[in-house]
Amino acid sequence: MLLTNNTSTGGWESLQLKVEQKDVGVGGSCATPGTIFDGTQNPKVMFFDQADEGVYWNGLAGGSTYCIGLAASNGQNTLGTFLRSATDSEPTVYPKFTATVDRST
Numbered sequence: 540m541l542l543t544n545n546t547s548t549g550g551w552e553s554l555q556l557k558v559e560q561k562d563v564g565v566g567g568s569c570a571t572p573g574t575i576f577d578g579t580q581n582p583k584v585m586f587f588d589q590a591d592e593g594v595y596w597n598g599l600a601g602g603s604t605y606c607i608g609l610a611a612s613n614g615q616n617t618l619g620t621f622l623r624s625a626t627d628s629e630p631t632v633y634p635k636f637t638a639t640v641d642r643s644t
Contacts, residue, residue, distance in 0.1 A: 540607060540638050541593040542585070549632020550625050554587040556634075557619035560596045561606045569606035576610040584619060587634065607638065 546554055559580040563569065583594035599605060614622035624630055 540585075540595075540636050542587065543635045543637050544632065546587050546630075546632050546634050550628060550630030551587070551623065551632075552625040553621055553623040554634070555619075555621045556585045556587075556609055557582050557612070557616070558585050558594050559583075559608060559610065560599075561608075562599070563604050563606055565603055567604040567606075569604070569608070572606065572608045573611070575606050576608045578610040578619070582619070601642075 540558065557578065559576045559578070559582045561575045561580040563575070569575065581596060583596070585592055585594045596605075609620060612620040614620055
């Protein structure tokens with residue numbers, strides 16, 4: 540999963556997300572993310588200090604459904620999801636992401 544826009548100029552002092560990946564099996568569903576993500580599902584912390592940030596889960600088996608998301612957070616965890624505005628105003632730029640998939644033969 541890659542960041543597709545630069546959030547450093549949008550009013551953020553610090554922005555990092557603890558992103559999780561959960562295998563919900565063949566034909567599984569990501570429709571109820573609140574029950575999937577709890578902070579322990581293959582977590583990776585994505586630090587937004589550059590425009591080309593990303594997190595990667597390598598070696599995932601084909602034929603399964605994988606959900607990507609975040610556990611509920613107050614944004615105060617310096618080792619996980621941590622959000623700080625640069626001013627009293629709400630930030631104006633929010634992260635946008637894209638997922639990439641490499642297929643092995």
